[in-house]
Amino acid sequence: MQMTWGFAPPLMLEIAIRHHVFDFVDETAHTAEEIAKYADGSVRGWQAVLNGLVGFQFLKKAGDLYATTPESSTFLVTTKPSFCGGILRHVSNHLIAPWLQLDEIVRTGKPPGALNQAVHGETFFAEFVSDLFNISYPSARLLADHLALVKSEAPVKVLDIAAGSGVWGIALAQSSENVQVMAMDWPGVLPVTRQHAERFGVASRFHFLQGDLLEVDYPTDFDVAILGHILHSEGEERSRQLLKRMHTALKPGGTIAIAEFTPNADRTGPPHTLIFAVNMLVHSDHGNTYPFVEVASWLTDAGFVDAREIPCPGPAPLILATRR
Numbered sequence: 001m002q003m004t005w006g007f008a009p010p011l012m013l014e015i016a017i018r019h020h021v022f023d024f025v026d027e028t029a030h031t032a033e034e035i036a037k038y039a040d041g042s043v044r045g046w047q048a049v050l051n052g053l054v055g056f057q058f059l060k061k062a063g064d065l066y067a068t069t070p071e072s073s074t075f076l077v078t079t080k081p082s083f084c085g086g087i088l089r090h091v092s093n094h095l096i097a098p099w100l101q102l103d104e105i106v107r108t109g110k111p112p113g114a115l116n117q118a119v120h121g122e123t124f125f126a127e128f129v130s131d132l133f134n135i136s137y138p139s140a141r142l143l144a145d146h147l148a149l150v151k152s153e154a155p156v157k158v159l160d161i162a163a164g165s166g167v168w169g170i171a172l173a174q175s176s177e178n179v180q181v182m183a184m185d186w187p188g189v190l191p192v193t194r195q196h197a198e199r200f201g202v203a204s205r206f207h208f209l210q211g212d213l214l215e216v217d218y219p220t221d222f223d224v225a226i227l228g229h230i231l232h233s234e235g236e237e238r239s240r241q242l243l244k245r246m247h248t249a250l251k252p253g254g255t256i257a258i259a260e261f262t263p264n265a266d267r268t269g270p271p272h273t274l275i276f277a278v279n280m281l282v283h284s285d286h287g288n289t290y291p292f293v294e295v296a297s298w299l300t301d302a303g304f305v306d307a308r309e310i311p312c313p314g315p316a317p318l319i320l321a322t323r324r
Helices: 008-018 032-038 043-055 070-075 086-099 102-108 118-147 167-175 190-199 231-249 271-283 292-302
Strands: 059-062 065-068 156-161 179-185 206-210 222-228 250-259 304-310 318-323
Touching: 008 043, 008 086, 032 043, 043 059, 065 070, 086 118, 086 271, 102 271, 118 167, 118 190, 118 222, 118 250, 118 304, 118 318, 156 167, 156 231, 167 179, 167 190, 167 222, 179 190, 190 206, 222 231, 231 250, 231 271, 231 292, 292 304, 292 318
Parallel strands: 156 179, 156 222, 179 206, 222 250
Antiparallel strands: 059 065, 250 318, 304 318
């Protein structure tokens, strides 16, 4: 029965985030009537949603007054740097409709539109990547600390593939003034990358390369190459090709860093990695989620050594390897 209503909480969260309800009740508690006026809706509608959010402990209620809980205050108030609710804003607009065609997708093995292709994905990701920034930023900072780039006195060249918001390159650039970032993505996405780099004051050390990740001519001699949540949309064949291209782009001793949802070796968990595999079925031609041992074997075949996993704050670990 819990699974029967599993669609409901993200939709209740999404509408509250869309109308900035958590922002409104974060510092001052308000009644359903006040919230309905603020959010331009009916008292009946908002009262039902607000009580539902109280039931899931995203809001607390004292008498007729609603306020944030510590968790929603931290992660669902849009003005805070820890805000992670942006992805929920895309649930009703982009994610649910294709899932409703799951029967046909399972029958054919093909999605209604593959988001890793420019014809469908460029506009989607230009709108979407900013909402992923805060989710990936803690892991990106951890990567910067792990690589200890601050200790390097020489220039550090970073290649950020399908850079999106630029979060990975930005975090590395913040860690050392010696970092120079080459951000690669589709032409429609790179303006968003540039905006974020400017917002964080590192745009002068960003360079941009536009095109398809398997077709552009990459420079060489990079110290670090980053694939932040890319392989799951590409499928095994394209992922293997991409890893070989990254091996060529890196200098000997350089590091490749891969962020991915990694199920266990026999694909029996964790649940979110298996759900995301179905999401890749729904949204890509060949995408999937891959156990660490599988990705590690691809890295070995591409010429990398010492593949290892690093736990991260968030839903996905980092996979690192060294260019031989």
